[in-house]
Amino acid sequence: MPKKAIAFLDPSFQPSKCLPKGNRQADYPVPALPPTRQERAIIVLGRRVLVVEDDSVQRRQIARALREAGCDVSEASEGLEAICLLDDREIHLVLTDIRMPCLDGISLLKYLKTFFRHIPVVVITGYPEDTEDFEPDALLCKPFAKAELIALIRHLTRGPSPWVFIQC
Numbered sequence: 001m002p003k004k005a006i007a008f009l010d011p012s013f014q015p016s017k018c019l020p021k022g023n024r025q026a027d028y029p030v031p032a033l034p035p036t037r038q039e040r041a042i043i044v045l046g047r048r049v050l051v052v053e054d055d056s057v058q059r060r061q062i063a064r065a066l067r068e069a070g071c072d073v074s075e076a077s078e079g080l081e082a083i084c085l086l087d088d089r090e091i092h093l094v095l096t097d098i099r100m101p102c103l104d105g106i107s108l109l110k111y112l113k114t115f116f117r118h119i120p121v122v123v124i125t126g127y128p129e130d131t132e133d134f135e136p137d138a139l140l141c142k143p144f145a146k147a148e149l150i151a152l153i154r155h156l157t158r159g160p161s162p163w164v165f166i167q168c
Contacts, residue, residue, distance in 0.1 A: 003025065007111050047087065047157045052082040052096040052108060053124070058142075059092045062124075064147045071153070079103025083111060091119055095140075095149075098125045106134055120156040 004106045053059035056077070063073045074089065076082035078100045085091070094112060098105035105123060110123050120137040124144070136151055 014018045030096045040059060046070065046072065047053060048074070048092045048093045050074045050082060050085055050094045052076045052079065052094065052100070052105065054078055054100040056096060058097075062149070065149060066153070069146075069153075079105065079108035079111070081120055082108055086112075086116060086119075091116075093120050093153055097119065098127060100121060109134055109136055122152060122156065150164065 003087070023071050049066050049072075051059055051062050051066070051073060053075075059075055059077070063075050066073045074085050076085055076089070079096070080103045082094070082096070086094075095106075096108050098103040102113075103123070109121050109123065112119060122138045122140055123136040124140045124142060126142040133142065137156055140149065140152060
């Protein structure tokens with residue numbers, strides 16, 4: 001991808017941090033131009049996403065960005081609340097923080113991989129060193145751009161994806 005396009009989309013974006021598992025040579029599949037609001041809605045329209053984050057400000061910001069992109073968003077402040085929501089509604093993707101009270105993100109991930117294997121799990125964290133002992137479908141380090149989050153959801157909800165997105 002041309003450096004101009006990357007700078008236009010997100011000046012802090014580093015393609016080398018968004019690579020398929022085991023392949024450090026791949027390019028990040030980002031559109032050449034940022035999508036319009038209508039195009040963004042088409043990309044993820046109707047995807048049911050569960051956002052699990054104990055920081056209410058961050059949770060609301062993520063949920064708002066996803067709703068603007070056309071997602072149906074449910075919110076939970078910790079893992080136990082997330083499990084209750086999973087039992088009540090169909091979810092296409094889970095975004096979870098790691099460090100939370102009660103049931104943390106690692107325990108939630110283990111639960112999801114045992115009982116909801118079909119649901120992709122994206123771990124969002126400000127502590128990437130905490131992610132070495134488990135394997136989510138994707139990892140997104142805080143802070144991240146809204147465009148990266150939407151692109152990640154698009155890829156993971158279109159079927160199995162070999163992509164792991166890391167912005168550290």
